[in-house]
Amino acid sequence: MARGILAVLSIALTVFALADCVQTEDDKIRGLPKWAWIVLIVLIPWVGPITWLFVGKERTRRGGDGRPRRTGPMAPDEDPDFLRRLDEDIRRERRERREDPGDGGEGS
Template sequence: MPYLGLIITLLWLGCLVDVICSDEERVRHLPKLLWLMIVLLLPLAGSVLWLVLGRPQGVVEILMSKSAAEYPRPTRPVVDPEHDDDFQRRFRARVEEQRRVAQEQRQREEGNENAG
């Protein structure tokens, strides 16, 4: 039981942060300032009361939907690379460039071997 004080302190601090960060309109049963006073003055009982009675319901779902709404994913049409002419053209150009560079490198290496 030596960690009981630490657990209560962490619960208390977590509930304090939760009360402070909660939206005033979403806090249940009492005003936010009154919940803050209850949690401050009654660490264990106030924290439990906050979690059971005062904390806004569905906070995780609201945060998840809020972040999804703030950062919409870009919509691009999904195209099969084998049927995308532009992709195929760029792909062939890259392959030809790599072949050309490799051939030039081989020719330089052969030239260095013949010279040495």
């Protein structure tokens, strides 16, 4: 039973590392060319995939707060400019409602 679990874990680790290696851009690979990493991952169980995961790929650089930097578009609720404009719009609308004499709330 333990041998079966180890075999499945080894295959899963190899498949994961191989997929990660194949999908990684060439300029982010360190140490060896991509084809050499693929051979290493496939032919040397455990050592090849673990080496790839720790050494072979340039990892995302982290910002000062410890989180990875985002390079793509931000969601609206994470964009400070969008939130600022939204807040200004809400305040402007409230101000206009208070100043508008036509909306006195008298009978319709």
